[in-house]
Amino acid sequence: MTSASATALLVIDAQESFRQRADEWAETANPQVIANIDRLVEHARSVGDLVVWITHADPGSGGVFDPDSGLVRVISDLAPAPDELQLQKTTISAFASTDLEQQLRSAGVRRIVVCGIRTEQCCETTTRAASDLGFEVDFVTDATTTSAIAAGDTFGAVSGEDILRRTESVLAARGFASIRTTAQVVDGASIGV
Secondary structure (H helix, E strand, O other), rough: OOOEEEEEEEEEEHHHHHOOHHHHOOOOOOHHHHHHHHHHHHHHHHHEEEEEEEOOOOOOOOOOOOOOHHHOOOOOOOOOOOOEEEEOOOOOOOOOOHHHHHHHHHHHOOOEEEEEOOOOHHHHHHHHHHHHHOOOEEEEEEEEOOOOOOOOOOOEEOOHHHHHHHHHHHHHOOOOOOOEOOOHHHOOOOOOO
16 A cells, blocks of 8 residues: 555544434534545545545444444445545554554655544544654644533533634644644645644
8 A cells, every 4th residue: 555645634433333322413513524524535535645544443332333233334424435444443542453553654654634533532542642653643623523521520511612622722732733624734724833
């Protein structure tokens, strides 16, 4: 596998499992997430970037992330091309339970663009791991989404929008990633964060 570019788009956990949680999906912090992911995918394909589709599985759990549920597949609004890499992870970071790093390095990738579902969970954790591994990372927050943390938690409620902003702040301020918008990636613009 080789890439025409030194860049890879990682589409993390944009899978049917999340839509099956209907109440949570209806309250998603970013209703435009799928449209923005689709724009990033089309752009990556048009410039020859590697597109990597990553799904999360919890085998034997009996829930929506159990492969036996039939829901551990890319969300139906998106369509991986037959030649695009598809990986299934069982950990929060896409690097910990897959050969993602080896796949990226063998393709000559140096820069990663991150999008997907659960901004602060799998997307942020994968971003931190990628940075630690020496990849340059662009985190496209408006092509990620999450849901609120309920008030019953020990630390209190946090809105999905607050989680999005916090993730941006931490990743940028601590040097893990540059924060981009879908439009900036597609138009090739930079904001210098």
